[in-house]
Every structure is written in structure tokens, then in C-alpha cells.
Amino acid sequence: MWKGECFVFDNRVSVNHQLEKGQYDQCHGCRLPITEEDKKSDKYMQGVSCHQCHDSLSEEQKQRFLEREKQIRLSEQRGQNHIGSDAVSQLEENRAIKQAQKMKQREKA
Numbered sequence: 092m093w094k095g096e097c098f099v100f101d102n103r104v105s106v107n108h109q110l111e112k113g114q115y116d117q118c119h120g121c122r123l124p125i126t127e128e129d130k131k132s133d134k135y136m137q138g139v140s141c142h143q144c145h146d147s148l149s150e151e152q153k154q155r156f157l158e159r160e161k162q163i164r165l166s167e168q169r170g171q172n173h174i175g176s177d178a179v180s181q182l183e184e185n186r187a188i189k190q191a192q193k194m195k196q197r198e199k200a
């Protein structure tokens with residue numbers, strides 16, 4: 092059903108991987124690289140959103156990202172590798188975003 096999305100997902104994971112290994116920070120909400128300057132914005136929340144996507148994320152999404160960020164921090168503290176479960180939650184998020192977009196389109200129609 093979501094073949095196209097799966098491809099994007101795979102692609103994003105590898106991009107994400109490189110970015111994390113590099114010196115960039117990345118906004119979890121929109122996947123764009125963020126600078127130190129961007130982090131000064133009120134709308135920047137680590138692991139959640141930046142000024143570019145803050146207003147387009149639903150409260151529910153932000154809550155979930157925030158929760159996920161907490162889990163990552165926790166697993167980092169425990170010295171665990173989070174990548175496996177990260178990929179799973181990423182899939183869920185993509186699905187949720189897709190659904191939200193669909194609902195919006197329906198509202199317009």
C-alpha cells in the first residue's frame with residue numbers, strides 16, 4: 092500500500108544516519124538540518140520541531156516526538172543503541188503524517 096513511502100523512508104533513514112554522524116543537527120519534525128541559530132528560536136524543541144515546521148505539527152505529533160526524544164535520551168543514558176526502535180517509530184510517524192495530510196485534503200474537498 093505504501094510502497095512509495097517506504098522508499099522515502101529508507102532514503103530518509105540513510106540521510107538521517109549520515110547527518111547524525113556528521114556535525115549537523117536535524118529537526119525531527121521536518122528533517123531539515125538546523126543551525127545553532129535555528130536553535131535559538133522559541134519554536135525549536137530538541138527532537139520535536141524547529142521554527143519551520145513548529146506551526147504545522149499537531150499537538151499530538153509534538154507530544155509523540157517529545158516522548159520519543161525522552162526515550163532516546165533514556166536509552167542513550169543506558170548506552171543502548173536506539174536505531175532499531177527508531178526506525179519503527181519513524182514508520183509510525185510517517186504514517187500518522189500521511190493520515191493527517193489526507194484528513195486535511197478531505198476537509199478541503
Ligand SMILES: [Zn+2]
Binds near residue numbers: 118119120122140143
Ligand atoms: Zn522542523
